[in-house]
Amino acid sequence: MNRQRGVSLIELLISSLIVVMVLVVGANAWVYGMKLSVAQYKTSVASQIARADVERAKIVGFANLPLGTIAGDSQSATFNGAVEYFDKNGVAQGNSTGAYLSLQRKIVDAPITVSGTTYTLNGFSKRTITTTVKDPTNNTVVLVMGTVLAKDGL
Amino acid sequence: MKVGLNFNQKGSVLPAVLIMSAVGSALVVGSLTTAGSHYSLSVSRANSEAALLVAEAGLNDELALIATKTGTGTASTWVTTPTKLSGQPYAGRKGTVAGANGDFWVYASTTPYGTTPWTGTGPVYLNSTAVVGGAVRKASMEVKIAAGTPTGTSGSDFNALVFNSATTQGGHSEGPVAVCGTWQGPYEINQHTTPGKVNTIGNIGLWMCGDLTKSGNVKKVFNGYDAYVSGSITNTLQMLGSGTVYKTMDGTWIGAQQSLWTSRSETLETTPDLRINVSDPNNINVDVSANTLNGNLRVFWVNATDVKALKTINFNNMTKDDTVVVNVIGPTVDWGWTVNAPFKNRLCWNFVCTDTITVKNRAFTGMMLAVHARVNQYNNIQGNMIVNNWKNYGAPELHFTGFKFEGSLAGGSSTPGANASGTVGFAGSYNAS
Known part of the structure; x- marks a missing residue:
């Protein structure tokens, strides 16, 4: 009987060890799963607001989007839009407080026809639009979407 | 209360824990797989939108x-x-x-x-x-x-249209210059007020699809005309006036001009023509009005060896509506003729199969259409120069004012040109x- 009691003790110890290991691995897996879930949700919302922003730019159109600042070599111009902030539902909010995501649109025009300190677009100018969505809590880029507009194009 | 122990159940804890761990692990793996799939799906959707x-x-x-x-x-x-x-x-x-x-x-x-x-x-x-x-x-x-x-604003707007490389020791052009390749050496470009045009782009002094390299002095673009250079320009170019240097340009334009002018040159070579009589080299007179083969497009031909002698050719009875073309036949040309004509800006020398042209002993007058030729220029060229390669020695000039080609190679009333955009x-x- 004493020998059988000893076996039970060892069995109990091994079982406890397995339980602890399973709990540790399980906890980490749960945390990782939660991070994946959050990343999935963030990517999904970011994708929606980025696509919507590019579509808005397309609606404004080649001719009506704001002009930018001429580069030093006079070959291109860049417009950096204001940073916009969004909550967890992808709804725009007025400031950065508690924001879930931030978005900034950039427009690069080239080639351009420079006249003094201003410039105009010509028939073969391209307007490259990129929309960058970031996580404002750590300023990491979630995703970037971009397209090109041309005169009389899509 | 007395608790009884049932030793017949010994060893059941470990199997139970293993089973529970396996079930738990399966649930965790399942959850992770689901979360991972959802994340992948979300990324895929975002990539698809992008x-x-x-x-x-x-x-x-x-x-x-x-x-x-x-x-x-x-x-x-x-x-x-x-x-x-x-x-x-x-x-x-x-x-x-x-x-x-x-x-x-x-x-x-x-x-x-x-x-x-x-x-x-x-x-x-x-x-x-x-x-x-x-x-x-x-x-x-x-x-x-x-x-x-059609606008007539093709390469004929350029004093020099060089399809490949150029090397210059000095000198200047009165009109704009277009080169595709590497241009080595100093030069003064567009000293007169006749800018070039490429499609809808105007105010061009220099159109350069290639590198500008320096040997001696820098190149200079005069009168506030713009320079379009696709290649390197570091410390090789000086803009006089308010001209701008553009690095973005249509690099295919000169290549298209090469095809265009080659086609024109070959067409002129096969156009009915009359031989210029050089039997008396001291009395070379051409009665333009007597050539009625192609209306106002008066086409003649000579051998390349005929133009070597240091003589004068006179084009007589030429009207303002005439365009005179002379097909020069031969692989090598050593230019020696002085040209007299009432409308020198309506005169075209077509070197359809010439490899080398040397302009040394006399100035060249009229449009030089030599799409395959390398030109060695020691003396002035008065008119458009359309060539494959260009090399000058000393400081010879390219004259454009009064010499810019205004003739009609198609026999019509306007200078042939490319289309506007x-x-x-x-x-x-x-x-x-």
């Missing part, structure tokens, strides 16, 4: 590229053909959206996503395939492409997948 935007960017990129070409050449050359290049997964020209992930491949065809190249007439569709992070999207749209109307745009049919 890929469609990149595909549309490809269409607009091609549209802008076509717009740069509609002023010159034949329509079929304005678009990208549906050719799949070695090592590329899709047909067409590869491009990117700067700052965004992914690539696009775009080409033109006669049907949506078709593989038949556009010949320059009929419907034309632009087709784009984009790949972003493994997501593939396609887009196609019909476009309308129309050439501009045409129109290109979305024609209403779009689909994506």
Whole structure:
């Protein structure tokens, strides 16, 4: 009987060890799963607001989007839009407080026809639009979407 | 209360824990797999959305590229053909959206996503395939492409049109200069007020698809005219006046001019002509009005060896509506003639098969149309110089004022030229997948 009691003790110890290991691995897996879930949700919302922003730019159109600042070599111009902030539902909010995501649109025009300190677009100018969505809590880029507009194009 | 122990159940804890751990692990793995799948799906959707935007960017990129070409050449050359290049997964020209992930491949065809190249007439569709992070999207749209109307603003607006490299020791041009290749050495460009024009771009002093390199003094562009240089220019170019240096340009324009002028040269060579009588080298007189083979286009020919002697040629009875063309036949030309003509800006010397022209003993007068030739210039050239290579020695000049070619090589009333930029745009049919 004493020998059988000893076996039970060892069995109990091994079982406890397995339980602890399973709990540790399980906890980490749960945390990782939660991070994946959050990343999935963030990517999904970011994708929606980025696509919507590019579509808005397309609606404004080649001719009506704001002009930018001429580069030093006079070959291109860049417009950096204001940073916009969004909550967890992808709804725009007025400031950065508690924001879930931030978005900034950039427009690069080239080639351009420079006249003094201003410039105009010509028939073969391209307007490259990129929309960058970031996580404002750590300023990491979630995703970037971009397209090109041309005169009389899509 | 007395608790009884049942030793017959010994060893049941470990199996139970193992079973529970296995079940727990399966649940964890299942949850992780589900979360991972959802994340992958979300990324795939985002990539797919981005890929469609990149595909549309490809269409607009091609549209802008076509717009740069509609002023010159034949329509079929304005678009990208549906050719799949070695090592590329899709047909067409590869491009990117700067700052965004992914690539696009775009080409033109006669049907949506078709593989038949556009010949320059009929419907034309632009087709784009984009790949972003493994997501593939396609887009196609019909476009309308129309050439501009003839304007006479082709390469004849340039004092020098050099299809390949140039080397200069000095000198100046009165008019604008266009070179494709490397241009080594000092030069003063466009000293007179006659700027060049390429399609809709005006105010051009220098059109350079290649590198400017320095040997001695820098090159100078006068009178506030602009310089378009696709290659390097570091410390080689000085702009006098308010001219601007542009690094973005249509690098294909000179190549299109080469095709255009080669075609014209070959056409003139096969046009009915009369031989110039050089039997009395001290009395070379050409009665222009007596040549009635082609209306006001008066075409003559001489052997290359005939123009070597240091003599004078007189073109008589030439009217303001005449254009005189002289086909010079032979591989090597050592120029020696002084030219007298009432309208020197309507005189064209066509060297259709000449490899080398040396202008040393006498100045050259009239348009030099020598699309295959290397010109060694020691003396002045008075008129347009359209050549393959150009090398000057000392500081000879290119004269343009009063010598810019105004004749009509087609026999019509206006100087032949390329088309002004045409129109290109979305024609209403779009689909994506």
